[in-house]
Amino acid sequence: MNFRQNNRICQLLNIEYPIIMGGMSWAGTPKLAAAVSNAGGLGVIGSGAMKREHLKEAIDTIRTLTDKPFGVNIILVSPYVDELVDLVIEEKVPVVTFGAGNPSKYMTRLKEAGIRVIPVVASDNMAKMMERIGADAVIAEGMESGGHIGEVTTLVLVNAVCRAVKIPVIAAGGIADGRAMAAMFALGAEGIQMGTRFIASTEADTHENFKKLILKSSIRDTVVTGAPLGHPARVIETRFARKVRELETKNLQEAEEVLVGSLRKAVVDGNIEEGSFMAGQCVGLINEIKPVKEIIQDIVNEFYETTQTFCEFVK
Amino acid sequence: MNFRQNNRICQLLNIEYPIIMGGMSWAGTPKLAAAVSNAGGLGVIGSGAMKREHLKEAIDTIRTLTDKPFGVNIILVSPYVDELVDLVIEEKVPVVTFGAGNPSKYMTRLKEAGIRVIPVVASDNMAKMMERIGADAVIAEGMESGGHIGEVTTLVLVNAVCRAVKIPVIAAGGIADGRAMAAMFALGAEGIQMGTRFIASTEADTHENFKKLILKSSIRDTVVTGAPLGHPARVIETRFARKVRELETKNLQEAEEVLVGSLRKAVVDGNIEEGSFMAGQCVGLINEIKPVKEIIQDIVNEFYETTQTFCEFVK
Incomplete structure (x- = not known):
């Protein structure tokens, strides 16, 4: 399978593999995001509680580290949302993902600037609303995810969201390997988002204690x-x-x-x-700190193997 | 695909489709269980807080309603576990599923009586222990499930359990349709268990108010x-x-x-x-009260369609 040929997420974001980095405050550094983008996924800078000048610096940095598409995650509860949105428009950041909340007031300007807008949703109704206001895709994030969460699990949420909207759905929460990616694609998702798996990487500047905790959990x-x-x-x-x-x-x-x-x-x-x-419940499925490129290649390989075995089995 | 030919759950339980009824107190009546067995799945009587004579009656009843294999679910916190285990052995009940807890003290006698023993597990470590003491399969039940639950979601739990054991894994929690079944099979599960979906059936004697609540949730x-x-x-x-x-x-x-x-x-x-x-989170995916036979056929059909589309897509 060639993702570029038949996967809407890869086409939409102009990336090689439909694997998106979760929006992580502090952990989502330009260095880690650049590593994900360079490995064929979509790296995402977590703007968290950043002010405009900090995000500007982060965007400048990632541009020295990669010439591939990247994204910025903006949390709608940040007091600096307005200035961050202004900045990503000025900077022509290719993709913006929004942390749970309703980004509708920013939608028109972002779309007019040619930015791909992908909100995180925690329900099928929210997904429908986001589709209606012009979101390019949605991230359906289940409650097994790390960090701030909703109530519905990934299995149920992704299923319901894929049935509710026609725009592509990115599955998030509890996903750290190619098997989970295959399961999400079977439900109708066209991409996955991962956070915890990328923290457990060589390129993450996340403190060693954090990485060790992930491995032993x-x-x-x-x-x-x-x-x-x-x-x-x-x-x-x-x-x-x-x-x-x-x-x-x-x-x-x-x-x-x-x-x-x-x-x-x-x-x-x-x-x-x-x-x-x-961190997400998938900490229990992560046993190794690896370079980001290896993480992505392993997941893509396992996705292929899993789907081959599965498709052979159900023939 | 012919499940009988290449699915270990169907072979193990001598059934047509690898679809198991969840162990439901009060709702898991002989009538509903017989309908599931007659439709090609495995109907399961929920013994809940029953004493020996009530379960005896239920087993007698189901035998007048079906000549297909069926199961009894025993909850290990019941004060009557000992006498219920004696009874299912005397009655040569084909399959026993155990509600979360450790059934090891009963294992040898059940296996010697030729009964298939399938415990519910809420962790990969518990699954390994069950495999070691001779369980024929395990049910990995996620926290989106209805009724008594653990902490881990179906996506993460089924993934971890499938990696931990060699015996077949039945996925449970949040599953009410053929897409979710396909997702679970992509993870490596070989069967699914459903509770809520079967309550929303014509044959369930569950009160109308309950069924209506499921539809509108x-x-x-x-x-x-x-x-x-x-x-x-x-x-x-x-x-x-x-x-x-x-x-x-x-x-x-x-x-x-x-x-x-x-x-x-x-x-x-x-x-x-x-x-x-x-009830499980999949209430949101259930929109119709249907006969059990139709429920199972629809799921099997959707499973086929989903896997065909998916396998075509990833070719």
């Missing part, structure tokens, strides 16, 4: 913190995560306070005692 | 109750479910008390005010 070793605070996020179950969950049953304000800055502490400092190590 | 309309009590269960989000979740943050004992008997009130009485309507 099983599929049962993540928990959700922040749910009672209205911003549920999946993290690796460390002593800190257990403490946060306990605080959430006793003192919400204190829970909120210890969570502030905790993602940075995990990604940048590797601070086991105070960091939120956001 | 979206993928986001289930919640988990009982988690703080140590027995999390997925139910449709009714006013009662919201009340239980609120009680759980305030008065655990009262929450426990209102939950007693609440499944029976939902299934048998259709009591919207006091019933726990256990």
Whole structure:
């Protein structure tokens, strides 16, 4: 199979493999994103809580590292959304993915600037709305995903979203290998998004402690913190995560306070005692730190092998 | 494709399609189970809180309704497990599925009696243990499932379990159609288990109110109750479910008390005010009450179509 010939995501984004990097604050650096783009996927800079000048710097950096298409992820809860949107338009960033929320007020300007707009959705109804306002594709992200999550699992959500819209669907949440990619394609998805798998790569500047935690975690070793605070996020179950969950049953304000800055502490400092190590349930399927190029090639190869075996079997 | 020829679940259980009925207390009646078996799947009587004489009656009844293989689901937390295991051995029930828990103390006797033993597992480690003690297959049930659930989603769990064991894997949780079945087979599963889809059938004696709730619910309309009590269960989000979740943050004992008997009130009485309507997230993918035979045929047909389209696409 040649993805370029019959895959709408590859055609839409002008990339070789329909593998997109998740929007990750702190972990989604220009270096990691460039590695993904250079390996044939779509690298995505996680703008997180960045101000305009920081994102400008990140965009300048990635352009020194790759001449392939790349994306910027913008979180709609950021106080700087307006200026970040202005910037990606000025900079003619090829693709923008939006973290859960409704990007409709920015849609017309982004589309007029020729930017591909791909919102993350957590329900089939949201997907339909995004299609209606002109999204080029949607990312259907299930609750097994790392970081901020919805309620519906990838299997159910991707199935429902693929039935609801005609634009291409990118499956996200719990995907770290070629088998999961094949399963998502069987449901009708045309691309996958991965976050945790790319953190466990050579090129990620994510702290070694974080990478080690991913390697040693099983599929049962993540928990959700922040749910009672209205911003549920999946993290690796460390002593800190257990403490946060306990605080959430006793003192919400204190829970909120210890969570502030905790993602940075995990990604940048590797601070086991105070960091939120956001990661998906697929940590249990990741056993090796590898170069990004190898990760993508392995997934594409396993996707081919899996589909061949499967298609042979069901003939 | 002929399942009989190359599918280990069909060969193991001597059935036509690798589609198993979930172990459902109250809803898993002999009538519904017989309909599933007569349609080529494996019908399963949910023994729930039954005593020996009630299960004996149910087994006698199903034998008047079908001459096809059928199963009995035994919940390992039942106070009557010992006597139910004695009974299924005496009755030479073809297949026993076990609700989450460890059935190892019964394994030797069941296997010696020629019974196929298929435990439900919520982790890859549990699956390996079950394989080691002689289980014929395992059911990997994700947390999008209805009723009592674990923490890991179907996509991640089935992937991990298929990599962990050599015995056949049956995927469960969030599956109600042929696309999801194809996705699970792409992951390496060789069968599917469905509960909610079979409740929404003509033959289910489940109260009309329950069936109507399934039809009108979206993928986001289930919640988990009982988690703080140590027995999390997925139910449709009714006013009662919201009340239980609120009680759980305030008065655990009262929450426990209102939950007693609440499944029976939902299934048998259709009591919207006091019933726990256990159902999976796939309620959002179910739009029609149909005869069981049609449900199974539609799923098999969609499985074929989906795999053909998919296999054509990835050629």
